[in-house]
Amino acid sequence: MSGSPPIADLHFEDAPRVETPIPGPNSQKLLRRQREIDSGAVAYPRSVPIALDEAKGATIRDVDGNCFLDFFAGIGVLNVGHSNPYVLEAVTEQTERLVHTIDFPTEARIEFIEKLDEIAPGGLGGRNRVVFGGPSGSDAIEASIKLAKYNTDGRGLIAFKGSYHGATSGALSLTSGKKYKEAYTPLLPDVVHAPYPYPLWDDGDACGRILDEVRATVEDPYGGLTNPAGIWVEPIQGEGGVVVPPEGFLPGLKEIAEDNGIPLIVDEIQAGFGRTGKWFASEWFDVTPDAIPMAKGAGGAGLPLGALMYHEDLDTWGPGGHIGTFRGNVPAMRGGVRAIEYVQEHDLLDHAVDLGEYIRGRLREAAEASPSLAEVRGMGLFIGAEFVDDEGRPDEAAVNEIREYCYNRGVLVWSAGRYGNVLRLLPPLVMTREQAETGLDVVVDAIEAHAGEAAGRS
Ligand SMILES: Cc1ncc(COP(=O)(O)O)c(C=O)c1O
Known part of the structure; x- marks a missing residue:
């Protein structure tokens, strides 16, 4: 390959696009077959119930054709994206x-x-x-x-x-x-x-x-x-x-x-x-x-x-x-x-710094209206947002709700933290600014929805 393609060319163009309930019917079948024969130690599909078909750049398609923006990159493995040509x-x-x-x-x-x-x-x-x-x-x-x-x-x-x-x-x-x-x-x-x-x-x-x-x-x-x-x-x-x-x-x-x-x-x-x-x-x-x-x-x-x-x-x-x-x-x-x-x-070190600043900025804006978002932190595209309940205790349920809200709308995020109460974002370094904006719209909506529900409960 004489040159390498720009980051904008690496992805499926339709992410995020969700056309079935999650899990869709094909995912359900594979998840069921996995439960029957795979190890009881399998963990990730318990939190995000999808079966995967193909992936490009910062996007992943499941077996029902739903297309996700990937803010997790296989636990920070796919820094230059899925299947970078x-x-x-x-x-x-x-x-x-x-x-x-x-x-x-x-x-x-x-x-x-x-x-x-x-x-x-x-x-x-x-x-x-x-x-x-x-x-x-x-x-x-x-x-x-x-x-x-x-x-x-x-x-x-x-x-x-x-x-x-x-x-x-x-x-x-x-x-x-x-x-x-x-x-x-x-x-x-x-x-x-x-x-x-x-x-x-x-x-x-x-x-x-x-x-x-x-x-x-x-x-x-x-x-x-x-x-x-x-x-x-x-x-x-x-x-x-x-x-x-x-x-x-x-x-x-x-x-x-x-x-x-x-x-x-x-x-x-x-x-x-x-x-x-x-x-x-x-x-x-x-x-x-x-x-x-x-x-x-x-x-x-x-x-x-x-x-x-x-x-x-x-x-x-x-x-x-x-x-x-x-x-x-x-x-x-x-x-x-x-x-x-x-x-x-492609100067992706500088891109990681800029995109990370942008993502943390969006999360910090969300924190202003959401008291349960106690801290936004990280460096570059290693990003965490810590959630607490109204008594200041670690709130794992908040992160689980946000993750579910996000995958139902085509955005994959993950968790971390001693108490599972930190939203962890590790997008590939090839994620574009436009993808980050679209993904963060969903994450911020999720945080606001959680804040609304938490206010309703108290
Ligand atoms: C900081 C750190 N060290 C070590 C490991 C272990 O790596 P592996 O899962 O490839 O054995 C991990 C995995 O997540 C990690 O995050």
Whole structure:
């Protein structure tokens, strides 16, 4: 492909268009068949009952022909949109040529590692290594735990309340959500979860106090954690409710890590690959992580590709130091290179900043007339809106009502937050301003409808 198409050309033109009740008859059939044979662990269709047929850019069609604007992008995976033709061209070519190579060199692998270096943040540029293990974000987190243990000889892990780092045993040990882990404990034994700043709930001094607590966990002779290996942190908590920490938080953690010779591992799995308007969210805080687990957007077209970038000084392990059959899927690597090129060619980092400002602006206007919308926050196209009831308690029902109102009108939004009371918007970076305007008309109507009903109830 000589050039890549502009973002306006990537989508179905008819979104949003809903012509059946949701779920429509064809969706109902597939949902029923899924319930009969698929796992009881299936979760997403319980909240948004549709069966999917095809998708382009920031639009998705269900099996009844209804067309949705996608403000979720497969949990922040499809940053350059569904089936971006510029990405698919290279993926298809590679799929026809060579798919699985374990870690033998290919042009695709070397190009992808070089492209990652081009976008590496701060002091990692030109001084990093990348390891591929399994294809998911959880796999990248497992790699980071091994890297930290290998380099420090430590065993203790420091993470944060409100965190989500994945679902394999090591990653689940770092994850703080009890619902994900309660049936599977004990996990890794030496994990401490420190508080994560939560500006909506905190007083003004919380960040400093939390940093003191983290430092005490590492340095206090009675800190409890005997032998720390590293600190794992999300630069913006995703599952935890799109929580943006105060600007001193990540730099404070970096200082503690440096003072104590342990790595700071910044989990960019949800926040990375341009989502916040920088390649990596840690750049907004002027912090160079020692290691960055990445996945989600890495494979460009939604192809699974997990990777861990880390400072070259930590590259002390030998052959087989980290392993896995799927050590980097070659078509996904081609997709990853093309996705980065697409973002660069179309200035999508700036677009993410502008569009994010617009969306937060619309939500803040809605908040003025809706007391239950307590806070609108985020960076770039990583956006959260937190809802509370008339006594200020987390209001999960509000988010569920808003999500239902939206999908019935052709707009897909999602939730997050410790109590499920944060509306989470993660639109693809290729969403146009016109699509965002149309989608936000629906979201704002939903918020107003909820406010009206809440006022009627009280
Ligand atoms: C911040 C963060 N870390 C890790 C993970 C785990 O990634 P995966 O689901 O690909 O294993 C996720 C998934 O949502 C995530 O948001």
